[in-house]
Amino acid sequence: MSNAHSKLNVSDFFALIKLIKPRYLYLVLGTVLGAIAVGLQLLVPMLAKDLLNHIPQGVNFHLLLMVGILFVFSIVLGALSGSFLGFFGEDVVYRLRERLWSKALSLSIPYLDNHQSGQIASRITNDSMQVKNLLADSLPRMATSLLQLVGALILMLLMDWKMTAIMFITIPLILLILLPIFRLSSAVARKRQDALATLNGNISEVLNNVRLVKSSTAAKVEQTNGSKHMRKLYQLGIKEAIYDSVIGPTTGVMMLALIVAVLAYGIYRISLGSMTTGTLMAFLMYMVQLIVPFTTLGQFVTEVAKASGATTKIQELLNVTEEDTNSGLNVNVANKSLTMDDVSFSYDTGPEVLHNVSFTANANEVVAFVGPSGSGKTTIFSLIERFYQPTSGGISLGDNNLNDVNLTHWRNQLGLVGQSANIMSGSIRYNLTYGLNKPATDEDLWQALELASAKEFVAAMPDQLDTYIGENGTNISGGQRQRLTIARAFVRDPKILMLDEATASLDPESEQMVQTALNKLMHKRTTLVIAHRINTIIDADKIYFIENGRISGSGNHSYLLKHHPLYRQYFENQIKKAIRLFRFLNNAIRFIINIIIIMKAQLSLDLFLFPRFYRYCMWNRPGNPISTKMVEYRF
Ligand SMILES: Nc1ncnc2c1ncn2[C@@H]1O[C@H](COP(=O)(O)OP(=O)(O)OP(=O)(O)O)[C@@H](O)[C@H]1O
Ligand SMILES: [Mg+2]
Numbered sequence: 001m002s003n004a005h006s007k008l009n010v011s012d013f014f015a016l017i018k019l020i021k022p023r024y025l026y027l028v029l030g031t032v033l034g035a036i037a038v039g040l041q042l043l044v045p046m047l048a049k050d051l052l053n054h055i056p057q058g059v060n061f062h063l064l065l066m067v068g069i070l071f072v073f074s075i076v077l078g079a080l081s082g083s084f085l086g087f088f089g090e091d092v093v094y095r096l097r098e099r100l101w102s103k104a105l106s107l108s109i110p111y112l113d114n115h116q117s118g119q120i121a122s123r124i125t126n127d128s129m130q131v132k133n134l135l136a137d138s139l140p141r142m143a144t145s146l147l148q149l150v151g152a153l154i155l156m157l158l159m160d161w162k163m164t165a166i167m168f169i170t171i172p173l174i175l176l177i178l179l180p181i182f183r184l185s186s187a188v189a190r191k192r193q194d195a196l197a198t199l200n201g202n203i204s205e206v207l208n209n210v211r212l213v214k215s216s217t218a219a220k221v222e223q224t225n226g227s228k229h230m231r232k233l234y235q236l237g238i239k240e241a242i243y244d245s246v247i248g249p250t251t252g253v254m255m256l257a258l259i260v261a262v263l264a265y266g267i268y269r270i271s272l273g274s275m276t277t278g279t280l281m282a283f284l285m286y287m288v289q290l291i292v293p294f295t296t297l298g299q300f301v302t303e304v305a306k307a308s309g310a311t312t313k314i315q316e317l318l319n320v321t322e323e324d325t326n327s328g329l330n331v332n333v334a335n336k337s338l339t340m341d342d343v344s345f346s347y348d349t350g351p352e353v354l355h356n357v358s359f360t361a362n363a364n365e366v367v368a369f370v371g372p373s374g375s376g377k378t379t380i381f382s383l384i385e386r387f388y389q390p391t392s393g394g395i396s397l398g399d400n401n402l403n404d405v406n407l408t409h410w411r412n413q414l415g416l417v418g419q420s421a422n423i424m425s426g427s428i429r430y431n432l433t434y435g436l437n438k439p440a441t442d443e444d445l446w447q448a449l450e451l452a453s454a455k456e457f458v459a460a461m462p463d464q465l466d467t468y469i470g471e472n473g474t475n476i477s478g479g480q481r482q483r484l485t486i487a488r489a490f491v492r493d494p495k496i497l498m499l500d501e502a503t504a505s506l507d508p509e510s511e512q513m514v515q516t517a518l519n520k521l522m523h524k525r526t527t528l529v530i531a532h533r534i535n536t537i538i539d540a541d542k543i544y545f546i547e548n549g550r551i552s553g554s555g556n557h558s559y560l561l562k563h564h565p566l567y568r569q570y571f572e573n574q575i576k577k578a579i580r581l582f583r584f585l586n587n588a589i590r591f592i593i594n595i596i597i598i599m600k601a602q603l604s605l606d607l608f609l610f611p612r613f614y615r616y617c618m619w620n621r622p623g624n625p626i627s628t629k630m631v632e633y634r635f
Helices: 010-020 024-053 061-105 109-113 117-159 161-208 210-215 219-272 277-319 377-384 407-412 428-432 442-451 455-459 478-492 508-522 557-563 565-574 576-619
Strands: 338-346 352-361 366-370 392-397 414-417 496-500 526-530 542-547 550-555
Touching (some): 010 277, 024 061, 024 277, 061 277, 117 161, 117 277, 161 277, 352 542, 352 550, 377 496, 442 455, 442 508, 542 565, 550 565, 557 565
Parallel strands (some): 366 542, 414 496
Antiparallel strands (some): 338 352
């Protein structure tokens, strides 16, 4: 084959089939019944030969009946064989898809970061079909075709070896002519699979971000992008159509030429008397029968090419190391401290985003992380969730290394309210109890909604808890989405609560209410909180200030305020309005006090001066002999 991808790695293919453990009984029954049907079909020309040779003596009804019975049996057995192979194929594709879906769900976040979700979806939907087509359709058909070829060859050899030799020498010649076209066709088929997967990925990405596309008026750009992929598929489709249309008639014409040649040779032999008409007719019948196996051979090459591309991609996906959710210790998180010790981390091949981060969250403490955008706060949470592994350093839970703790058990005890309020399409009840491993009554759900300040809007919805929310919560507001995710955390009642900007998109009034609820939720459990708003973290037991992936200061609020200039600046920025109001009030009060002081001074002055003034007035009356003394008095 022209390139490595179109070669079927047989051991890979069978390893894949072994892995999915299909119902082989269906395959065996389908193939055996198919083989019997083919065997019966092979007998038909033999009987027909005798039937034809007997025609001059009259119709042999016994033989005619036999041929009829053979036809009926081969139809029934062929149909049964097809059904069993169909069952087998559906079983293969079902098991393969289940296996791939389970794999997709256990893929690690770093792998998912680097692969388009549409491509992974394509493995599950399209590639599994190719494997099924090869295993349940092409392979059995190939087996029966080979049987038909070999059977026909033997029977023909028994009838007339010279004639058979001519036929079987010409057939490889025909194949030789067709092979390059088969090769081209299979290479195109493989490329089409790849292009289809890319288009799949592109379409699902664009539709997932359709709001961004519309608001950025990027529909035209996406139209062009999509068109490029579709054009490629179109061109490949055109090529495939050309190859297929060349293969079809070429095979047909070659077979026709062969039939003509055999017919001519046969008539010549009949004229010589070395062959009967019945034998020639039988030969022709075999040749017609052989058209199907030869077409199957041609298609088989294409099917192998398609399946080999699909198998390689499926194997690649199945070989990806998945998250280990089974092994590890079941450690109860309650009353255990969580420690990050000298952790450095970089995403994939990118630069290091966390440098020597160390902190401890003691049991039931509230630990806050503050810092500029992009400083690495969410990354710390991702490491705690074990979405990624630290490049160096470690995380421990009590005396255990966190990696020794069973992953499912660990995550079951965590409650994460993330930066993007993730909502699944489904009812509100479905979202609130998503992944919950304990029963929750309606009462529990309403209580959680109330605590998350979400009860009112859910109660006002037409079907309340059963109201359907669209994909990504499209028919509720951003704040409502966030309140639902907080309610989900309340329902989950986790041992460690992680809040990443949980109240960021709430209005001040709901934020206040949710904050009060969160304060209750934080009670008696370890809470890690990332917040830009100071009122969320001011009461935290410890605050870590993260700058460019480093902890540049830690302590409680008043300590950091005194000792960390950037924290102080951050704090002051947050309370700017409050400071302005305070300054205004301060100035106003000062002003009032000053006025009062001045007035008071004036009053006291007045009280002090009044008697003198009075006296002055009285003494300076005309005719008062001592008035001259008071003239110099100044007010
Ligand atoms: N999946 C990822 N792959 C590669 N780099 C990433 C990934 N996620 C985050 N980063 C990078 O890591 C750095 C820290 O990102 P992180 O999300 O932890 O910041 P943050 O402090 O939470 O910011 P914000 O306050 O804006 O949420 C950033 O430089 C970011 O570009
Ligand atoms: Mg973040």
